Amino acid sequence: MLEVKGLTGGYDNKAVLDSVSFEVHKGELFGILGPNGSGKTTLLSMLSGVLDYKRGSIRIKGKDLQDYSAKQLARVIAVLPQHSSLAFSYTVKETVSLGRYAHQTGWFHSWSAEDEEIVQRVMKQTGVAEFQDLHFERLSGGERQRVLLAQALAQEPEVLFLDEPTNHLDLSYQKELLDLMRKMAKEQELTVISIFHDLNLAGLYCDRLLLLAKGEIQAIAAPNEVLQQDRIQEVYRTTIEKHPHPALPKPQMFIVPQKHGGDYDPFEINQSHLTVGREMIRLNAPHPLRTMSSGVTGSGMGWHRYFVNRHVHHDYDCDDHLAEMADYLKAHNIDPQETVGMMTAVFLDTAAFKLVKAEGFSVFIIVTAGVGNAIDASLADRHSWSSAPGTINTWIFVNGHLAEEAFIHSIVTATEAKVKALHDLQVLDKVTNTYATGTSTDSILVAATQRGTTLQYGGTITPLGKLISRGVYDCTAEAIRNSRKRNEAL
Amino acid sequence: MPNQSIRTFLTTKWTLAYLLALLFLLFAGTIGISFGSVSVPIPVLLQIIGKEIFHLPISADPDVMLTNIVMNIRLPRVLLAGLVGASLAIAGAAFQGLLRNPLADPYTLGISSGASVGAVVTLFLNISLPFIGLYTLPALSILCSVITIFCVLAFAKKMDRSMKVETIILTGIIFSSFLSAFISLMIALTGEELRQIIGWLMGSVSMRGWNYIGIILPFFIIGTLILIMNTRELNAMTFGEDRAKHLGVDVQRRKLSILIAGSILTGAAVAVSGTIGFVGLVIPHLVRRIWGPDHIHLLPLSLLVGSGFLILADLVARTIIAPSELPIGVITSLIGAPAFALILLKRRRVGRTDA
Known part of the structure; x- marks a missing residue:
């Protein structure tokens, strides 16, 4: 679905990524991990066609990214941004409807019954249908995130990019969002590529993980293999402990707070x-x-x-x-x-x-x-x-x-x-x-x-x-x- | 089906919006032609229009003087005011959408000043380019406005990569001041009669005649068409350029055509009427308040309302201290500057509650 070869580039002549190569398969939930400044967001910007790269190639469905027109690309990939601000206040439905932009052709871009149906469907899927007439700016961070997800899904993409999707969401919506992503990956063969801050969520939901550090790939494999205690400690430069999830055969990483005097003094039970x-x-x-x-x-x-x-x-x-x-x-x-x-x-x-x-x-x-x-x-x-x-x-x-x-x-x-x-x-x-x-x-x-x-x-x-x-x-x-x-x- | 009824409701909403805007324009146009030092009663006005423009077989024979006033003075004046108002309002609406900035307008961005420089240079140095003759004035105005907007944006980007609203406005004001100084310098050097020049600079649509309508009309049509073709892209752009690109908008190309179309409209308007400030700020803001920010409707509605607004502003300008005339720019600035302050104040407050 997505092939990246020798990808190199960054901002203002400063190479953030250095020959990054990997492949993502159709229907896969693929996580990108890395400490701050490791190049995750740069990589995502390049993959979604927003940022140009210096060397290497990105091929989506066997076609070079640069050979896609903006509209063609938007019919194949969609992006859920980390944050979004609006200059003017659109309603939820107007916002979601913009997702159909790439599918509307011709001079008058008429709004078809199919467009309407898709917009209603994705609003239901993401649970924003009930406030479709409210204004976007009135919504909470989590609701906005779901509206933007609906917008991205309205593009009917084959590949969906997420940039730290759970950032503004409370616990239940984090789970709901990622459950939905997994379901769509399995049932509709949607390819999902997501940046994660939370190693544990990534470990729980992703089929494979890519660990970036300083613009280079440190590991790319199944979660259990990528989330090795030694490797994570080294890449993130901190102390963590790896334990199995209590209910699932998935790894979980725990940070261990620095010990303060008194906190850990021995005592005797007698x-x-x-x-x-x-x-x-x-x-x-x-x-x-x-x-x-x-x-x-x-x-x-x-x-x-x-x-x-x-x-x-x-x-x-x-x-x-x-x-x-x-x-x-x-x-x-x-x-x-x-x-x-x-x-x-x-x-x-x-x-x-x-x-x-x-x-x-x-x-x-x-x-x-x-x-x-x-x-x-x-x-x-x-x-x-x-x-x-x-x-x-x-x-x-x-x-x-x-x-x-x-x-x-x-x-x-x-x-x-x-x-x-x-x-x-x-x-x-x-x-x-x-x-x-x-x-x-x-x-x-x-x-x-x-x-x-x-x-x-x-x-x-x-x-x-x-x-x-x-x-x-x-x-x-x-x-x-x-x-x-x-x-x-x- | 509930959706059906919602859509019917929406269709009705927009039909009503256009109907209202059109009525407003028609009303402004009618009283604009009718009122003045010599007033033309509306029935007579209708007779004249019917007879002279539509060549209807009307038996009544309206007064020759009134016919002259309507056909040679009032009608071209009202039409010009309408076209200038329409151009500035739609350009303002487009700039605001593109720059995600409710304070952007040809005047605050410095484009009007740029166009003025072009116009002043042409007028006072009496330049006439070969082949385009009469169109030298708008051509140079437009060229200068395009150059100005690109300079402003490039400079703003240098100051602040994220191109914050305030940065762009500040840059616009810096450029505006610089260009105004340049104009003053030219005026000082030419040593012509000052009042006339300043009158022109403050903006006026008086005594321009049909020639000027011929000058602005082609640019108005081209600019408006380009903008109307980009309304959906403007909607997407409201979410930021990256987001628009994700949604499938060819951002670079669309941005360029919107900026150029906006500059064409501004340049042409300034060429025929001097700088008339704040129309492009107030009108889109008003329309957005009433009918929402959807650019598909915002642009055409701004065009209609802006047109009617400037006709009325011109009417006020020429009647309020009759027999003298106020520059029309004074009226628009008197309304526009406080509106600008209000919008700024509201934005600040919203910004604070968000943080």
Whole structure:
């Protein structure tokens, strides 16, 4: 659709672009990225025929750009400008109708029924039809942008150029615009070439990306390949982190703010943050902690400040325990969004906790354990499924900086320590009469302050693993003994 | 179908607009011919026009003196005023659209002064180019206006790449002052009778006769035709040159033809009537206020209204301190300069709320 070869040129004899070559295919959503001054806008001006270039060639549909007349070109390409000011106030419809200019020929340029139909269609598509009689200057930035998009679409282009299209748009319109672009690219084979400031939006929506720096192509490939942490850091000269999108196989880049004194001082989570009541065990962290957990609220990976282990009656059976838990937390003035919440039928005064220390870091562990429905995992298929409240809840607070893999190592290590504790206390699975490995609904939380010593691994013989195994083994054993004692006392 | 009714409404809106503008012009023309030191009653006027121009078999025999006044003095004068007003108004509308600038007009851009230089040089040095004879005056005026507008734009671009509205106006004023000084210098050197010269410079359509209509008419037709052919392009240009190009307008060519057509109209108008300021500013502004900025209609409507306006202005100029005559430029400036100030003030205010 579009072939660029050895494109060189710029303004006033100063070459902004230096032999840029690439191809864009029909129906592709193609993103152009680059830091300020990298030549993105210059490139777009050249591609859309507004700016002349010194050397190289641009071919659209196999024909050289310079061989197109202005009208012919406007029937093939359209541009959505970054900003637009108007000297006089036209109505929305008059503005959109100008998009038909290139299609109207002859002396009187009569307005045909087809023109009218197309204008109405694109106004509907972009959601501006309802204010078609309003004046352009009365509209908000986002609405103007959509009117200009309608104008560009009224040209019925095969290639659409966008210059930072999401600049003036709020979140929902950014998504709407880009969704529309994707839809038109896929369904109508519209070729969309867009400059992006936002790397993440570009990564989410584009089929391919071109990364420009100082007028040269740094990379041109699929988003995941272009958006490499090292490359982006180098091109944009800043610190960023790359993570996968939580819901899609797309890369996302995150900027990391510069650290200020005090912001990242290490702190220790210990007994002083813990309150054990009859109804709940609660730990309030002074700052959000990085968490990985299997709780009721706040499960998965996240950042949380509050940790609640709630006592419920052993017949607790709620259809929607998630909503019920959230309501419960709200009723106690705890924001469910910031909370990892768990439940247990165990009496909370049987909880065991312990702070274990090593060189440069420490781990604070809290366990509540009841073994009423202990199960041997190897023979689990003999049990029918039931979602009774978890009976061994393990919390591990690490006062250190954990790598992602260390979270997983820690869970594995903690589980192994728990199994060993159950074994040593000879907890049996009542159905199979073999040693139990846990209960049917155990929950675990690993939370880290992400300050201080960096801990890459958490396997059993690593410094972190050693603390976790020791602590979890001791606490689980103690909690089981406590709860047995309490049951005997009853 | 709702669209059908909207379109019918639009068609009616424009029909009504043209009808009103035409009626205004007709009214201005009629009272322009009728009123004066000797007034010609309208029925008599109709008889004269019918008889002398359309050669209708009218039995009544109007007074010979009145016939003479109408045919040799009033009618050419009104026609000339009408043509000059039309030229200036449509040129102003086109310049405003092209430069995205409601303050642009042949006068504020310095084009009128440029044309004056051409005319003054021709008149006072008594130049007559071979072959074109009578048309030496408008030809040199037009040439000077074309040169002026290109100089103004080139200079404005040098000052400020984005060619902000105020920059262009400022440049126009600089050129205007310079060219006026040049004219004064010439006048001083020729040592002719001052009042007559200044009268001409302030603009007048009196005692010009049919010759002058012959001078302006061909240029008026050419200039107007070129502009009318570019109305849709002017609409696109309102969004900026780059945007117009994206929409498929051959910007360089269209810009050139609009600038030249505007200069032809201005040059020819100045050649026959001297500098008459602000018509090109006030009229398009008024028309835009009433009927909107769509150049397809703005240009023809400005033409009609501008024509009627200048006929009335001329009527006022020659009757208000009768038997003396005011230069017509005084009247237009008296109305135009405050209007200019008002538009500027409004723009400033809009600019501030935007920021």
